[in-house]
Amino acid sequence: MPQQSARTSEANREAVDHDVIVIGAGFSGINAGIRLREQEITDFIILERADDVGGTWRDNTYPGCACDVPSHLYSYSFEQNPDWSTTYSGSAEIQAYIQRCAEKYGLHEHLRFGVGIASAEFDDERGVWRLRTEGGDFYTARAVVSAVGGLVEPSTPKFAGMDEFSGAIMHTARWNHEVDLHDKKVVIIGTGASGIQVIPSIAPDVAQLTVIQRSAPYVLPKADKALPEAMKATFRRIPFAQTAFRRAILTITEGLVGPAVILDSPLATGMKKLALWNMRSAVKDPVLRDKLTPDYEIGCKRVLFASNYYPALTRDNVTVETEGFDRFTANGVRLADGREIEADVVITATGFKVNIAEPPFPILGQNGEALADKWAGPGGKAYKGVATAGVPNWFFMLGPNTGPGHTSVLIYTEAQARYITEAIRTLLNKDLTAIAVKPKVMRRYHEKLQNRMRYTSWTSGCQSWYLDAHGENHTLFPGLATEYALSMRRFKLGEYEVAR
Numbered sequence: 390m391p392q393q394s395a396r397t398s399e400a401n402r403e404a405v406d407h408d409v410i411v412i413g414a415g416f417s418g419i420n421a422g423i424r425l426r427e428q429e430i431t432d433f434i435i436l437e438r439a440d441d442v443g444g445t446w447r448d449n450t451y452p453g454c455a456c457d458v459p460s461h462l463y464s465y466s467f468e469q470n471p472d473w474s475t476t477y478s479g480s481a482e483i484q485a486y487i488q489r490c491a492e493k494y495g496l497h498e499h500l501r502f503g504v505g506i507a508s509a510e511f512d513d514e515r516g517v518w519r520l521r522t523e524g525g526d527f528y529t530a531r532a533v534v535s536a537v538g539g540l541v542e543p544s545t546p547k548f549a550g551m552d553e554f555s556g557a558i559m560h561t562a563r564w565n566h567e568v569d570l571h572d573k574k575v576v577i578i579g580t581g582a583s584g585i586q587v588i589p590s591i592a593p594d595v596a597q598l599t600v601i602q603r604s605a606p607y608v609l610p611k612a613d614k615a616l617p618e619a620m621k622a623t624f625r626r627i628p629f630a631q632t633a634f635r636r637a638i639l640t641i642t643e644g645l646v647g648p649a650v651i652l653d654s655p656l657a658t659g660m661k662k663l664a665l666w667n668m669r670s671a672v673k674d675p676v677l678r679d680k681l682t683p684d685y686e687i688g689c690k691r692v693l694f695a696s697n698y699y700p701a702l703t704r705d706n707v708t709v710e711t712e713g714f715d716r717f718t719a720n721g722v723r724l725a726d727g728r729e730i731e732a733d734v735v736i737t738a739t740g741f742k743v744n745i746a747e748p749p750f751p752i753l754g755q756n757g758e759a760l761a762d763k764w765a766g767p768g769g770k771a772y773k774g775v776a777t778a779g780v781p782n783w784f785f786m787l788g789p790n791t792g793p794g795h796t797s798v799l800i801y802t803e804a805q806a807r808y809i810t811e812a813i814r815t816l817l818n819k820d821l822t823a824i825a826v827k828p829k830v831m832r833r834y835h836e837k838l839q840n841r842m843r844y845t846s847w848t849s850g851c852q853s854w855y856l857d858a859h860g861e862n863h864t865l866f867p868g869l870a871t872e873y874a875l876s877m878r879r880f881k882l883g884e885y886e887v888a889r
Contacts, residue, residue, distance in 0.1 A: 405517055409433035409813055410530040412506055412520075412749075415444020417786040417802045418536035419487060420465065423494045424806040428814055435496065436520075436528070438505030442491045445540045446484040451564040451583060453590030454480040457611065457694040461631065462638045462797045465490065469631050471624030477613045477694075509533065510753040511781060516822030516888065518782060532813045536786040539745040539864075546578070546739050550717035554735065561587055561738045572596045574731050576722050578714055579738030580606055585693050587738060589701035598707045599730050601714050601722075604690070604851075605683045607664040611694040639871070642796035647869045650688050650794050650845050657846060661687040671699035680711050688794070688846030690853040743854045745769070746789045746863035754780035755825065769863030772831040772884070773877060775805055781823035781888070782816060784809040790838050791873070792865045794847065800870035804877035811880040823888040830884045841867040 409430060411421045414437035422435050441447055456463050460473035463483070468490055474482060491497060505523040512519060520528045543562040551558060559565045561583040575595045577584060580602045592598050624631035649656040664687060672678050681702070683690075702709055713725035721732040746769025752760040760780055764770065771777045774791030775784050786805045793801060816824055842848055842862050847855050855864045866873050 405515075405529050405531060407432050407434055407528070407530045408817060409532045409534065410518070410520060410528055411435040411534040411536055413437060413444065413536035413538055413786075414439075414442040414491070414500060414502075415446070415536065415538050416487060416799060417538065417806070418442075418444075418534070419491050419494075419496060420799075420802055420806045421534045421536055421786060421809065422496045422499055423465075423467075423490070424810045425813070426494060426496075428810050430810070430814060430817065433499055433530075434528075435500050436504040436506060436522075437500060437502050438523070440502050441488070442496075442500070443484045443487045444538050445562075446480050446487065448541075449480050449562050449564075449583070450566070451561045451587050451590075453586035454561075454583070455586060455613075456480075456483060457582070458642075458797045459638050460616075461635045462642070463799060465799060466635070466803060468493070469624075469628065469635065471621050471628075471631055473616060473621075475613055475615055477611065506750055508751040508753075509783075510757070511755060511783070511823075513755055513823070516782065532782040532784070532816055534784050534786060534809055534813075535749065535788075537749040539743050539787055539792065540741045541749075542742040544739045544742045546737055548714065548717055550723075553719050554717040554721075554732075555719055556721075556733045556735065558735045558737065561736060562741065568734060570595050570734060573733040574721075575599070575734045575736065576601065576730060576732040577736040577738055579603070579740070581738060581740050582691060582693055583740070584738035585695045585698040587736065588707075589695070589697040592701045592704050592707050596706065598704075599732070600702065600707065600709045601724075602680065602709055602711050603713070604685075605681050606690065606693045607661065607683050607687045608667060608693045608695050608698055609660070609664050610667050610696045613696070639796065639800070643869050643871055646795040650847065650867075657687055660692070664692070667696075668699055672703055674703070677702065677709060680709050685851035686846050686849045689849045689851040690855075740854065743864065745787060745792055746857060752780065752783070754783070755823075767857065767859040767861045767863075769857065770831055770835045772826040772834050773805075773808070773873075774801075774866070775809055776812075776826040776831070776885075778826050778828040778831045781825035781886075784812060789863045790835075790866050793870055794845075794865045796870045800874055801866070804874040808877040808880055812885075815880060815882055819889075821887055821889055824882070824885040826885050838867060 411418050414435050418435050419442060425433050455477050459476055460478040464470050470486055506520050507523045508521045510519050518530050518533045543560045545560050557568045570591055571594050573595055574597045576599045578601045648654055649660045668681050710724060715723045715725050718729055721730045723729045748760045758779055769789035771785055771789045774788040786802055791801050845867050847862050855862050857863055
C-alpha cells in the first residue's frame with residue numbers, strides 16, 4: 390500500500406495538487422470520501438459548490454419534503470442509524486444524517502466549500518486532470534470522481550408573463566420560507582414527486598389552492614408512521630437486528646417492486662390495481678376521479694407514494710385543473726382555455742434538469758475530445774455507469790443507467806464507491822498514467838442494457854424524464870439493484886486501456 394501519494398515522477402509531485410478530486414458532497418461524494426480514507430488513499434479533496442454537505446437534501450426544504458424509500462434502507466449499509474424518527478424520513482433528518490457521517494469519518498479536512506467546477510481537461514502526456522472553477526481557479530489531480538448527482542438543477546420554467554405577475558413565484562427546490570402562505574390564494578404547477586408532498590402539506594393553511602396537472606401520476610399508498618422507541622432501543626442494543634430489518638426491506642423492494650417494471654407482468658398489473666384503488670377509495674367525485682386517472686401504463690413515468698395526496702385534493706379549498714397552463718397575468722395565471730385564476734403565490738413543482746446522461750459541465754478527455762460529443766445523439770454511454778471510453782481516470786457516481794426504479798439509490802452508489810476506489814488504487818499503486826475503459830467493452834455493455842430496456846414499462850410509449858430526445862432510457866438500470874451491486878464486486882484492469 391503506497392503512502393499518502395503515488396505520482397509518476399518528481400516533476401509531477403510538484404505540479405499535481407492531489408491524487409484524487411471528488412466533485413460533490415451529497416450522499417455519493419461523502420460515500421466516495423469515506424471509501425478513499427478506508428483504503429488509505431488520503432491525498433484527496435471533495436469540492437462542493439454550496440456551503441454544506443447534503444446535496445439534494447440540503448437544497449430541498451419545501452413543506453412535506455421526504456424520501457419515498459424507507460429510512461432504514463435509505464442510509465449507508467455500513468453506518469446504520471437506529472434512531473430514525475419515522476418510516477420515511479424528512480429532508481432535515483436525512484441532511485443531519487449526512488452531516489454526522491461527514492464528521493464521524495473525518496471528511497471535513499478534505500472538504501472545500503464554495504467551489505463549483507466550470508470545466509475539466511485531461512493532459513494526455515502527464516495523465517492529469519485540470520479542473521477550472523467557476524471563480525477562475527484551477528485544481529489538478531491524477532483521478533476525478535464526479536459525484537454531482539442527477540437531481541441538482543431545478544427545471545425552472547420560463548412562462549410568458551412571469552415578469553408581469555404581482556405575487557411571489559418559487560420553485561419547490563428553492564423554497565422561499567419568507568413567503569407566508571397562510572390564507573393566500575396559491576397555484577401549484579406540477580403533480581410529480583415534490584408536488585404530491587407539497588399539496589397536502591399546505592392545503593389546510595391556504596385560502597384556495599389550485600393544482601395545475603399536466604398528467605395524472607400513479608400514486609401508491611405510503612405507510613408512513615412514527616417508529617416506536619422500543620424498536621430504536623433494540624436496534625441500538627442489537628445492531629444485527631437492524632441489519633436483518635434492512636435486508637428484509639431490500640428483499641421486498643427487489644422481490645415485489647423490482648419485477649413490476651417488466652411490461653405487462655402480473656406484478657405490474659397488481660401494482661396498477663393498487664394505485665387505482667388508492668385513488669378511488671379517497672376520491673368519490675366521478676369528475677375528479679376522471680381527472681386523476683392516468684392514461685399510460687404504470688411505471689412508464691415515476692410511480693409516486695403518498696396516502697395523504699388524494700384526500701387533500703378532495704378538500705373544499707382545493708381545485709384540480711387539467712386544461713393546461715398558458716401564461717402568467719398581473720393577478721394570477723391563465724389556463725389554455727382562457728380562464729384566469731387569481732393567485733397571490735405560484736409554486737412551480739416542475740422537477741429537475743436530470744443530467745445523469747449529460748456532462749455536468751464541459752469535459753475534454755483524450756486528444757481534447759469533448760464528452761458532450763461522445764454522448765451526442767442517443768448518448769449517455771458508460772461502462773457500468775462509471776467509466777466512458779476516451780475519458781481516462783474519470784469516474785462517475787450515479788452515471789448513465791444507474792438510477793433505481795424501485796429501491797434505494799444507495800445500493801448502487803455504495804457499489805460504485807467500492808469499484809471506483811479499487812480502480813483508483815490500481816492507478817496509483819501501479820503508477821499508471823491513464824486507464825480508460827475499452828470502447829468495445831463499453832459498447833457491448835450498453836447494447837445489452839438497451840436490449841433489456843425494451844421489456845420494461847419505462848419504454849412503453851409515454852414521455853418522461855427517463856427518456857432522451859431519441860426515446861432511449863439512459864437514466865435507469867433495467868434490473869435488480871443486487872444484480873448491479875454483484876456486477877461491481879471487482880475492478881478488472883483487463884477491461885481498460887492502460888497508458889504507463
